[in-house]
Amino acid sequence: MFEHLINGLVLGGTYALVAMGLTLQYGIARIMNLSFGDTVIAAAFAAYVLFTALGLSPLLSLLIVVPAGFAFSYGIFSLIMRPLVRRSANSEALEVDSILATFGLLFVIQGVLLVLFGGNFTSYSYLNVPVDILGAVVALNRLSALILAAVLGGALVLLLMRTRWGLRMRAVAISASSAPLVGINVIQTSRMAFAIGGALAASGGVVISMYQTFTVTSGVVFTMKALIVVIMGGKGSLPGALAAGLILGLVETFVAAYIDPGLTLASTYLIFLALLLLRPSGLFGKAS
Amino acid sequence: MSEVLKVDGVSRRFGGLLAVNNVSFAIEPGQIVGLLGPNGSGKTTMLNMISGALKVSGGQIAFQDQLVTGLPAHKIAKRGVARTFQLVRSLPSLTLTENVLISAAYGRERLWGAAALDKVAENLALVGLEGRGDEPVADLTYIDLKRMELARAMVADPKLLLLDEWLAGLNPAELQIGVDLIRRLQQRGITILLVEHIMDAVRATCARCIVMSAGAVIADGPTDQALADPEVIRAYLGDDDA
Amino acid sequence: MKPFLFGLLVIGLLAWAPLVLNDYGTGLLLGLTGYATLATAWAMFSGPTRYVSLATVAFFGIGAYTVAVLSETLPYPLVLVVAALIGLSVSLVVGLATLRLAGVYFVIFSFGLAELVRQTVTWYEVNVTGTLGRYIFLPLEARHIYWQLLALLVLTLLIGIYMRKSRIWLALVAVGDDEVAARHAGVDVTRTKLALFALSATIITLVGAIQAPRWTYVEPTIVFNPTISFLTLVMALLGGAGKLWGPIVGAIPLFLLFEWLSANFPNHYSIILGGIFILIVFAVPNGILARLETLGQRRKGEAQ
Numbered sequence A: 001m002f003e004h005l006i007n008g009l010v011l012g013g014t015y016a017l018v019a020m021g022l023t024l025q026y027g028i029a030r031i032m033n034l035s036f037g038d039t040v041i042a043a044a045f046a047a048y049v050l051f052t053a054l055g056l057s058p059l060l061s062l063l064i065v066v067p068a069g070f071a072f073s074y075g076i077f078s079l080i081m082r083p084l085v086r087r088s089a090n091s092e093a094l095e096v097d098s099i100l101a102t103f104g105l106l107f108v109i110q111g112v113l114l115v116l117f118g119g120n121f122t123s124y125s126y127l128n129v130p131v132d133i134l135g136a137v138v139a140l141n142r143l144s145a146l147i148l149a150a151v152l153g154g155a156l157v158l159l160l161m162r163t164r165w166g167l168r169m170r171a172v173a174i175s176a177s178s179a180p181l182v183g184i185n186v187i188q189t190s191r192m193a194f195a196i197g198g199a200l201a202a203s204g205g206v207v208i209s210m211y212q213t214f215t216v217t218s219g220v221v222f223t224m225k226a227l228i229v230v231i232m233g234g235k236g237s238l239p240g241a242l243a244a245g246l247i248l249g250l251v252e253t254f255v256a257a258y259i260d261p262g263l264t265l266a267s268t269y270l271i272f273l274a275l276l277l278l279r280p281s282g283l284f285g286k287a288s
Numbered sequence B: 001m002s003e004v005l006k007v008d009g010v011s012r013r014f015g016g017l018l019a020v021n022n023v024s025f026a027i028e029p030g031q032i033v034g035l036l037g038p039n040g041s042g043k044t045t046m047l048n049m050i051s052g053a054l055k056v057s058g059g060q061i062a063f064q065d066q067l068v069t070g071l072p073a074h075k076i077a078k079r080g081v082a083r084t085f086q087l088v089r090s091l092p093s094l095t096l097t098e099n100v101l102i103s104a105a106y107g108r109e110r111l112w113g114a115a116a117l118d119k120v121a122e123n124l125a126l127v128g129l130e131g132r133g134d135e136p137v138a139d140l141t142y143i144d145l146k147r148m149e150l151a152r153a154m155v156a157d158p159k160l161l162l163l164d165e166w167l168a169g170l171n172p173a174e175l176q177i178g179v180d181l182i183r184r185l186q187q188r189g190i191t192i193l194l195v196e197h198i199m200d201a202v203r204a205t206c207a208r209c210i211v212m213s214a215g216a217v218i219a220d221g222p223t224d225q226a227l228a229d230p231e232v233i234r235a236y237l238g239d240d241d242a
Numbered sequence C: 001m002k003p004f005l006f007g008l009l010v011i012g013l014l015a016w017a018p019l020v021l022n023d024y025g026t027g028l029l030l031g032l033t034g035y036a037t038l039a040t041a042w043a044m045f046s047g048p049t050r051y052v053s054l055a056t057v058a059f060f061g062i063g064a065y066t067v068a069v070l071s072e073t074l075p076y077p078l079v080l081v082v083a084a085l086i087g088l089s090v091s092l093v094v095g096l097a098t099l100r101l102a103g104v105y106f107v108i109f110s111f112g113l114a115e116l117v118r119q120t121v122t123w124y125e126v127n128v129t130g131t132l133g134r135y136i137f138l139p140l141e142a143r144h145i146y147w148q149l150l151a152l153l154v155l156t157l158l159i160g161i162y163m164r165k166s167r168i169w170l171a172l173v174a175v176g177d178d179e180v181a182a183r184h185a186g187v188d189v190t191r192t193k194l195a196l197f198a199l200s201a202t203i204i205t206l207v208g209a210i211q212a213p214r215w216t217y218v219e220p221t222i223v224f225n226p227t228i229s230f231l232t233l234v235m236a237l238l239g240g241a242g243k244l245w246g247p248i249v250g251a252i253p254l255f256l257l258f259e260w261l262s263a264n265f266p267n268h269y270s271i272i273l274g275g276i277f278i279l280i281v282f283a284v285p286n287g288i289l290a291r292l293e294t295l296g297q298r299r300k301g302e303a304q
């Protein structure tokens, strides 16, 4: 029981971390990124390569993979998203365009990973030693994953809530149309949000690779779950993403433990649907 | 049947804001009633609740002696309530004719084919858009879009017509045409609830006015009396000061 | 009368083609007809309403898998009926739950639906029936499958033609433009969307069911391959999802291109596919046909 709670928190912490990235991209940059989960998986593979080929521990590989995720997403925004943002007459058009473009991107990333790594399940063994916490046995890699997620997520929240830069981000999230009136460059802010979202995706990928098996095609599921967390938490809300991510992780772990591991995705969907029907604006979103 | 519309203790809340607060009034058949009030006083919200675009937070609305509270907008439209929108809502993928036709096709009579097209042409002529039915609405000017909306409302032969600042943005000559048009609609026996800021137009069309301020009705009576009410004057002046 | 005769002639020629074509040619024609039907059925709902559905393969897979499960126990025509009914029921449930919500929620949900159905089917097979993967032994040759698909395509087009003459088309386009305005004109927006989504999904289910015997061996990862959703969407968008013939116009060149790519670049197929798609989003936001039409209009405008 206690063991499941901890495992649920590990999973939930990872979801929350990844979803924070997506909420930055969707809530602030207003790009619905269907290739988000594939960025996560690409980072997981990068951590895998760094670990097996160079013997780099995931903690160190964060120093490489996270900036790479940032740079990649920065590039994608400048190259693909910015022209779409520019030409879109309204937010609806941008939403559809970005969904379609990132759907294409999903296949590109997946295709590249498939060429490089093939379609097999991949994992590596890092800190795979049991530790005893108050009677529950948990793998050390999971524990470090949880701590890592908490540190990274916490740093982001502090950044957004305590700095001028964070204030700009939040202003754009609340009203992209009036932000320019107070001298905020929306495109620049959006690009930054999108890139940081990519950096978070990359960090999430590294964290996931520490304790989970993954394949080239697992990206879709991560995108889905991150989207569900974002919508549950209310688009653009970091505390919402945190809470919703934890809930999702706990539910999945308990469903897997007590009902059937094959039904976790179904249970996720069920929560999502129930929520959409009961509270369309999300758990923490403002009711309209 | 005594009243076309009866609004009884209706309220609407948006989070902490009480946009419409316990409003009651009734409208007799054939009247043109003005619904006035400073910006943000809840006029559009009131129309939205009558037409079913918004649910009420409390109270009841009856149309032709039958409760319509909680009914979806399309059902209320089918019973004979038509409206225009403060910010014009057109269907830009469609032509002018099709924009109006949809309301004939899905309105009370569910017209289709030649009968429907005749009716559309007739109503386009009524609002001064005759012969222009094939134009894509995406190309129309703002004023013509407003005319289109009125034709779309009228083509369904409504019993009650809700106009939300339909005259706003017209120049004096157009305003006169608009006022005449509204009077002509009344002669057809249509009851009209008219939200308007242009006082001359209100005086020229409405025998009676309901004035709202901060969500509540502060005056209701013959137009001259309602507009001369000290509280109404204060509400408008206070609005100007702010 | 003339277009009617011309249509009959074209259908006749297409039906006759497999009698003279070799196996490869017939297979190509079969695949093309399958995608043309998928894209046309997809556009029937998503074109006018602009609700982008990424769930094509969920229904396609349901159809194919139903045939795999039932082909031994029921006569073939009945299997198709059951498949259609299952597709219809699933689409009604999904539609009821998601179509009342903003378009973007629908996109997200449809995006994951195939994965959900795939995992659920896998779970069911592993835990309840104890099998994963099934063989389909039906005495159907490629041309038989092709004729069925052709008939379904013709039926789908006929429905499309009929719809465009009836008031429902007006309602669908209105829903895509402005739901509030549509509602106030008397359109039952939710019911209209649901009906069309279910119709489109049922046709897509049937395509999967009819094509299933092409694979003799079927398992969830094969029939729920997300590339199918993707290709369908790309074809419809390229040709113009709002036009009756648009999806077919898009399906022909893209299907041939994809065939060529998968034959010559089997390993880089998905990369090229994704790249092409991004280019399409950039180059033709409203589809080629729509684009031609706007160009035509502009020319007319200049002439006046």
Ligand SMILES: Nc1ncnc2c1ncn2[C@@H]1O[C@H](COP(=O)(O)OP(=O)(O)OP(=O)(O)O)[C@@H](O)[C@H]1O
Binding pocket: A288, B014, B017, B019, B037, B038, B039, B040, B041, B042, B043, B044, B045, B046, B086
């Ligand atoms: N959908 C909504 N969500 C939240 N608040 C709303 C919503 N619609 C209206 N309001 C608020 O309710 C109040 C009344 O608005 P309403 O549009 O009814 O005013 P109005 O009398 O029509 O004003 P105007 O003359 O400017 O059109 C305003 O304070 C407005 O901000």
Ligand SMILES: [Mg+2]
Binding pocket: B043, B044, B045, B086, B164
């Ligand atoms: Mg108003």
